[in-house]
Amino acid sequence: MKLTxxxxxTGKGFGVHSPWAYDLIEFVINEKWPYYAYxxxxxxxxxxxxxxxxxxxxxxxxxFRLVNRFNPxxxxxxxxxxxxxxxxxxxxxSKSNVVTIDNRHSxxxxxxxxxKKIKNIAYLTGNVMETLQDVIADTPRIDFVHVAHTPDFxxxxxxxxPVMGQDSVMxxxxxxxxxxxxxxxQLIEDPRIGVTFQLSKLGILFFDHTKTKQHYVL
Numbered sequence: 001m002k003l004t005x006x007x008x009x010t011g012k013g014f015g016v017h018s019p020w021a022y023d024l025i026e027f028v029i030n031e032k033w034p035y036y037a038y039x040x041x042x043x044x045x046x047x048x049x050x051x052x053x054x055x056x057x058x059x060x061x062x063x064f065r066l067v068n069r070f071n072p073x074x075x076x077x078x079x080x081x082x083x084x085x086x087x088x089x090x091x092x093x094s095k096s097n098v099v100t101i102d103n104r105h106s107x108x109x110x111x112x113x114x115x116k117k118i119k120n121i122a123y124l125t126g127n128v129m130e131t132l133q134d135v136i137a138d139t140p141r142i143d144f145v146h147v148a149h150t151p152d153f154x155x156x157x158x159x160x161x162p163v164m165g166q167d168s169v170m171x172x173x174x175x176x177x178x179x180x181x182x183x184x185x186q187l188i189e190d191p192r193i194g195v196t197f198q199l200s201k202l203g204i205l206f207f208d209h210t211k212t213k214q215h216y217v218l
Contacts, residue, residue, distance in 0.1 A: 021195065021216060028065045029197070029218065035064060037091050044087045044117060049110045052082035053149045055173065059201060060088040063146065063171065066204070067092040070169055072143030076160075077101065078132060079150030080123065083111045089146060090118045099124060099139075101131045102149075128152055132159055145170040154183060161192050170205040188215050 016022040038061060048054065063085055067075065073096060075089050080102035090098040099122045100115075102108070108125050115121045124131050128150060136142070136159065145160055145168070147153050153172065164170065175184060175198065184203055188196045197204040198217045 016216070018195075018211070018214070020211065021197075021214070024069070024197070025216070025218065028069050029062065029199070031065055035061070035068070037064065041087055041091055044114065045084050048082040048084045048087075048114050049107050050082065052107055052111065054082040054084045055148075055201075059173075060085050062202075064088040064092060066169065066171065067096075067144060070144060070167075072096060072169070074139060074142055075099070075144045075146070076135065076139075076142050077146040077148055078128060078152075078156050079148035080111060081149035083115050083123075085146065085148060086115060086121055086123075087118055089144075090121045094120055096120055098122065099135055101125075101128055101135065103128055129155055129159070132156060136160070136163055141165060143168055147172045149173075153180070157187065161190065164192070164207045166208050166210075168207050170207075172203045172205070174201065175199065175203045176201050 016025060045057065067089055071093065075096055075098045077086055077089060077100040080086055080100045086098065086100045090096065098120055101124045104125045112123050115123050129152060142163055147156055147170065150156060174180060192207065193205050194208050194213050195206045195211050196215045198215065
């Protein structure tokens with residue numbers, strides 16, 4: 001793992017001077033112990049539409065751990081795909097409010113049927129950018145954002161950056177894709193963004209400017 005100032009660290013977090021960052025790396029990102037809900041979610045995962053995009057189970061479990069750590073009241077996902085990750089996000093706390101946005105397509109009913117098993121999920125379909133604007137306008141505080149299966153990731157992030165609060169968390173998937181690599185380099189230098197973590201397949205953004213701005217590459 002390296003930082004943008006070219007100091008090199010191990011993937012386990014050794015050499016990280018921030019206790020907060022070390023704790024997140026060691027006990028959330030690199031956590032290997034199973035959580036109580038993984039077994040309950042596996043049948044949900046099996047019944048999701050397998051012809052729609054989804055992430056490996058290990059990444060869904062990471063999303064679960066991140067939500068478990070930060071306990072957001074309102075979770076927004078853009079780009080539902082098969083809806084598997086949505087289930088992991090919503091299963092941490094039944095009192096959380098989870099909104100997932102997707103374009104209209106022929107399999108919306110199949111996704112909706114599976115998502116209905118988890119009561120705290122609202123599945124919104126339509127034009128993603130228009131729906132996102134409506135959600136932002138109607139939501140006073142967005143605690144956790146998952147930018148998932150959407151080709152409009154640049155526009156989505158730009159819409160959301162102005163409304164991210166000090167305690168907000170944003171996760172952007174598919175960071176291994178070529179079109180995202182250069183964009184990510186520019187994004188993390190944005191003054192509205194604080195500490196960031198770059199994994200091989202996803203990026204995590206924080207907005208707490210009481211912490212020294214630092215870019216961790218794991």
